[in-house]
Amino acid sequence: MRKNKAVWMLLIVMSMLIIVVAGCSQRSGSVNDPGPEDSGSGDAASGQKVTLEFIRWSNGPALDAEEEDKVKRFNESQPNIEVKMTLLPWDETFRKIELSLASNNPVDLFYWDVPAYAWYKKGLFKNLQPYFDRDLNMDDYDARLFEPFKFDGENMFVAPENYQTLVFYYNKTAFDQAGLDYPTGDWTWEDVRAAAEKLTVREGDQVTQYGFDATAFGTWWAWMSLSAAQGGKIAEDINEPEAITLNTPETTNALQFLQDMIYKYKVSPDVATKDSLGMNFQTGKIAMYAGGDWDLGTLKEITDFEWDMAPLPKWEDGRATPYFVGGYVMAENTKYPEEAWEFIKWTMTENQKTLAGQQSWIAVHNPSREAAKLPDWTPSGYKEARFEWMKDGMIGDIYHIKWREAYDKYLVPMQDEIFLNNGSVQDALAQAEKEINALLQSP
Missing domain, CATH: 3.40.190.10 (Periplasmic binding protein-like II)
Structure with a gap:
């Protein structure tokens, strides 16, 4: 009796092992060839x-x-x-x-x-x-x-x-008062500079309205668009660049243009002036700026003046629009x-x-x-500015695991030297490029 029970127990155990092995064999196909149909x-x-x-x-x-x-x-x-x-x-x-x-x-x-x-x-x-x-x-x-x-x-x-992108905002009321034509998709950055001079309003030594806000370009993915429009490129591989290129004619041109708008032509506030006097587009004290389309939630509440939008201006014949x-x-x-x-x-x-x-x-x-039907608050240039960038869009990101550290340690000081201290653009670019590449190539 005890012997028969032992035999039956042995048979049961062997049967269970066969089932388990068969089950494992069936599952091995999904492990070696994973797919959504068998991963849920x-x-x-x-x-x-x-x-x-x-x-x-x-x-x-x-x-x-x-x-x-x-x-x-x-x-x-x-x-x-x-x-x-x-x-x-x-x-x-x-x-x-x-x-x-x-x-x-x-x-x-x-x-x-x-x-x-x-x-x-x-x-x-x-x-x-x-x-x-x-x-x-x-x-x-x-x-x-x-x-x-x-x-x-x-x-x-x-x-x-979803996508997000940069667009060009302008104060239509200020343009009307200055007798200027509105920006279009054919505008160049030289058109912006010329208009900014006429849109800057002074009372004695005091500026009551600046034509443009160059400080809105005070981060790499914004100013890089001016370089990219000339054919410049900060990195060949946005995921894991072995090195970046900052000290180039295209990027020097881009940042020199923006710095000159502040310190040479004096048609843009510097950061300190902008912050201390509350000079921004929403208050009507800045006539033009380039900013994220995510600003629309705030801008659509403006009632003190009329505003509109256009695509980012070109650099001569080229345009590059960052998107995220x-x-x-x-x-x-x-x-x-x-x-x-x-x-x-x-x-x-x-x-x-x-x-x-x-x-x-x-x-x-x-x-x-x-x-989608456009809401009533959208200005006339909304559709072109917000949706037609896709033909010249460039991703506004670098994904290298050290990029955030590079930005905090070296790009922010570089931008401060250019936009806050009126320092040499070329020297600042050369220094930042050297420091960032050393970081990217470090273990």
Whole structure:
């Protein structure tokens, strides 16, 4: 009796081992050939409620309200998926994400920005290309503008939701008072300088209105557009440049032009004057400036004067317009890849119509953007300035893991030397190039 029981027990154990081995053999195919069709958790499909943790930074009350509404609408459309969004200040956002990714229960989704590239290098981003190939019609998007997110040259690691760009703003009332024609898409930077001289108003030694704000170009991705319009390039590879080039004729021309607007022609305030006297476009004390299209939320509230917008001016015949992309990253170790992709896909497809209608961000989905009705507050140059940059757009980012350190340590002092101290442009560029390249090439 004891012997028979032992035999039966042995047979049961052997049967269980066969089942386990067979199961492992079946799963080995998905490990060696991963794809979205076999990577999902299946919890939502089986009727179990899945909660996705999503972290992004706050953009202020109005834009945050749009984000909250977006998440709410998605949750209402998905009976078995709930996105739980956490909004944080920018710096705190990336500290929170980093801690989460290092844990055994990482965040499922987070919003992309340049500091996150370091986590891609550590293998913490899900490759989204299989999902793109399976579920998206790329004819509905400008795939060329997505290329910067192919960090390995082939696969998408960030899912774009919106674009942001730079445009040229001007005070129509000031132009009318000066008897000047409005800026157009054919304007050059020399046209800006000439108009700025006529738009600068003085009462004795006191300037009551400056024609232009050169200090608005006081960051690398803004002033670099003037260099790029001449054919200049700060880096051949925006992901991991071995070296950058700053001390070039094109970049020297660009920064010398901007510095001269402040100190030679005196048609732009310096930073100290601008800050101490509250001189900005919104107060009517500056007639022209180039700024982000994200400024529209503030500018549309202006009632004291009429304003309009145009594309960035050209440098002779060339123009380069920086653009930036907002989008989603899926954590490599999320427990719910299919459910996380469902949210990402929705933001890139169904929600693009709502996004385009809100006009806060530029929708990446071409049919949605082109069909959207413009709100009543948009000025006459809105469509050309905000949407037609795509033919000359240049990504306004560098993703090198040391770029933020390079910017803080060396580019900011370089810009201060040029815009605050009226120092030698060429000397400042040469010094910054030397220091930054030493940092980039260090272990």
